[in-house]
Amino acid sequence: MTAIDVRNLTKHYKVPIKQPGLLASVKSLFSQEYEEKHAVEQMSFQIEAGEIVGLLGSNGAGKTTMMKMLSGILHPTSGTCSVLGYTPWERKQEFQKSIAMIMGQKNSLWWDLPAADSFLLNKEIYDIPDKDYHETLNHMVEILDVKRLLTTPVRNLSLGERMKMEIIAGFLHQPKVVFLDEPTIGLDLTSQYAIRDFIRTMNSQRKVTIILTSHYMADIQELCKRVIIVNKGTKLYDGQLSHVAEDFSDVKLISIDLERDVEDAVLASIGEVVGRDVLKVTLQVPRNEIPQAIAKLGSLPVVDVNISEIPIDRVIERTLAEGKVRVNQ
Amino acid sequence: MMGVSTIRRIFTTELQQQAVRKVDVIIGFFFLWVPILLHIFLWQAVYDINGNAGSQLGYTLPQMITYFVLTLMCQRLVGVQIHRLLNHQIIQGDLNRFMVQPLSHLGFHYTRNAAEKFSQFTYLLVPAAVLLLVFRENIVTPTVVNAALFALALLLSIALNFLIYYALGLLGFWFGRANQIMMFATALISLIDGSRFPLSLLPTVIQEVSWYLPFQYIFYFPIRIFIGAETPETIRNGLLIETVWIVIFYVLVRIFWSRGLKRFGAFGG
Ligand SMILES: Nc1ncnc2c1ncn2[C@@H]1O[C@H](COP(=O)(O)OP(=O)(O)OP(=O)(O)O)[C@@H](O)[C@H]1O
Numbered sequence: 001m002t003a004i005d006v007r008n009l010t011k012h013y014k015v016p017i018k019q020p021g022l023l024a025s026v027k028s029l030f031s032q033e034y035e036e037k038h039a040v041e042q043m044s045f046q047i048e049a050g051e052i053v054g055l056l057g058s059n060g061a062g063k064t065t066m067m068k069m070l071s072g073i074l075h076p077t078s079g080t081c082s083v084l085g086y087t088p089w090e091r092k093q094e095f096q097k098s099i100a101m102i103m104g105q106k107n108s109l110w111w112d113l114p115a116a117d118s119f120l121l122n123k124e125i126y127d128i129p130d131k132d133y134h135e136t137l138n139h140m141v142e143i144l145d146v147k148r149l150l151t152t153p154v155r156n157l158s159l160g161e162r163m164k165m166e167i168i169a170g171f172l173h174q175p176k177v178v179f180l181d182e183p184t185i186g187l188d189l190t191s192q193y194a195i196r197d198f199i200r201t202m203n204s205q206r207k208v209t210i211i212l213t214s215h216y217m218a219d220i221q222e223l224c225k226r227v228i229i230v231n232k233g234t235k236l237y238d239g240q241l242s243h244v245a246e247d248f249s250d251v252k253l254i255s256i257d258l259e260r261d262v263e264d265a266v267l268a269s270i271g272e273v274v275g276r277d278v279l280k281v282t283l284q285v286p287r288n289e290i291p292q293a294i295a296k297l298g299s300l301p302v303v304d305v306n307i308s309e310i311p312i313d314r315v316i317e318r319t320l321a322e323g324k325v326r327v328n329q
Numbered sequence: 330m331m332g333v334s335t336i337r338r339i340f341t342t343e344l345q346q347q348a349v350r351k352v353d354v355i356i357g358f359f360f361l362w363v364p365i366l367l368h369i370f371l372w373q374a375v376y377d378i379n380g381n382a383g384s385q386l387g388y389t390l391p392q393m394i395t396y397f398v399l400t401l402m403c404q405r406l407v408g409v410q411i412h413r414l415l416n417h418q419i420i421q422g423d424l425n426r427f428m429v430q431p432l433s434h435l436g437f438h439y440t441r442n443a444a445e446k447f448s449q450f451t452y453l454l455v456p457a458a459v460l461l462l463v464f465r466e467n468i469v470t471p472t473v474v475n476a477a478l479f480a481l482a483l484l485l486s487i488a489l490n491f492l493i494y495y496a497l498g499l500l501g502f503w504f505g506r507a508n509q510i511m512m513f514a515t516a517l518i519s520l521i522d523g524s525r526f527p528l529s530l531l532p533t534v535i536q537e538v539s540w541y542l543p544f545q546y547i548f549y550f551p552i553r554i555f556i557g558a559e560t561p562e563t564i565r566n567g568l569l570i571e572t573v574w575i576v577i578f579y580v581l582v583r584i585f586w587s588r589g590l591k592r593f594g595a596f597g598g
Pocket residue numbers: 013014015037038039057058059060061062063064065066596597598
């Protein structure tokens with residue numbers, strides 16, 4: 001069954017050009033000039049019920065805009081979209097009751113009160129029967145291990161703890177489709193792990209259809225078989241993650257700050273130099289060669305070292321450069 | 330429309346949220362004594378110096394003192410910040426929640442406001458009763474009927490005031506960050522809602538016009554009922570006009586909201 005059907009969806013933001021000041025504001029009531037910002041262009045794709053699809057793209061690619069149209073917040077400029085048979089921006093109550101949108105950067109919980117109070121409000125908003133409510137809540141609280149935090153005022157929770165609560169609030173009414181916009185942003189590894197685990201469980205046990213955006217490759221690799229890569233609002237790739245990211249799962253980036261200049265050849269003997277800005281160098285090294293690489297660095301005038309995952313942007317860049325993509329299919 | 334159980338839940342949750350700030354609020358009331366004493370001394374001096382002040386200003390000394398004491402208390406019971414909140418939400422795109430959830434923005438915030446005012450009222454009750462007792466020589470003791478009509482008018486004014494400022498906040502859909510416009514509007518409203526001084530001190534023309542505008546019903550009208558400055562006939566007419574304004578603003582707000590949301594949906598969240 002197709003859960004989400006998007007055809008030629010396009011969003012051009014109209015941005016009012018305005019001068020500051022009261023007088024200018026009043027003037028703008030009568031004549032207003034606009035600038036168009038092309039955020040999403042002619043996007044089409046279908047998502048089956050029960051899929052988890054990763055929406056990948058660098059900053060400003062149009063991911064959030066896409067999610068906002070799918071959840072009914074924004075009207076598209078043109079194109080059609082059906083989610084569970086509904087047109088999202090008509091905002092029918094039955095539609096609203098079967099979806100959730102969770103944004104990593106927004107807070108929807110009652111700030112001074114324990115999260116449990118916000119959950120109770122959601123119970124009323126969504127008309128959740130007592131039995132379902134307690135079952136779902138207990139289950140989710142257990143998976144995310146936040147039972148002891150249910151009575152702590154939200155303002156006293158850490159970022160990761162608060163995000164877990166946001167996610168519980170979002171899943172409480174057992175939505176069929178969930179949009180997760182950077183749910184792990186700014187979280188430490190343990191929290192990222194817990195949330196990933198939770199999303200996987202919800203998908204496998206409840207068959208929730210999920211669209212996920214994240215700038216962490218690990219999120220995408222752990223959760224999504226299928227990815228849609230967008231760049232400047234257009235779809236570049238739609239298909240299996242394994243086709244684009246196979247060579248990336250096993251490499252890491254080592255960023256070093258040097259005290260003085262070192263010859264390229266010396267650096268190249270440690271790993272592939274993928275970035276160089278005089279004394280700042282980024283090396284790409286296979287995971288299993290990291291120990292040797294570190295050992296070799298010992299003989300260089302290094303002031304700082306940082307090891308990280310390959311960022312998604314680089315995956316996208318490489319994918320583009322290597323011509324692996326089928327543009328607009 | 331929101332269900333009764335949703336309204337009840339929002340109401341009780343907001344009461345709890347208010348309870349968190351209880352100490353703050355009660356200390357705030359404690360400081361009301363200072364301006365109240367100030368008004369008592371000030372107006373006593375004015376009326377002492379000018380033996381004829383009563384007939385010139387249209388109020389007896391106790392009426393005048395009571396007027397200003399009540400403006401201070403009523404501002405706590407009626408005043409809102411919803412315009413700022415709403416404007417902020419519009420600019421920040423924080424309306425998302427109300428578009429994704431089957432939850433009415435107006436209903437949600439109106440209920441929260443009602444709960445906030447209810448808890449303010451309960452906190453205010455004891456200090457106000459003590460004040461009335463201590464200063465019973467200096468202020469008007471209303472008749473039971475006037476006290477009841479005052480309470481009714483004040484309930485209506487809570488609704489009207491909320492809707493007026495909600496409408497003001499909705500301008501954010503068209504103006505974006507509308508701080509200056511809102512400051513200008515609130516300053517203007519405060520001149521003709523009776524919160525700064527009794528409108529009867531203004532030229533007669535303005536008073537006549539003001540009778541048909543919504544603003545004097547926020548503070549001026551209820552307080553005049555309390556101090557016994559309105560007749561049964563003017564009270565009846567006033568309550569009627571106030572109700573009509575509530576309906577007008579309710580309709581206006583609904584229209585602004587759906588227009589604004591369309592714009593919001595087109596321009597971006
Ligand atoms: N409300 C808005 N008004 C005008 N332009 C907007 C608005 N929201 C987003 N844009 C623009 O549309 C483009 C797409 O933005 P969007 O937020 O969808 O990107 P994104 O892929 O989610 O990026 P990020 O990874 O940074 O979250 C950007 O160029 C952005 O500047």
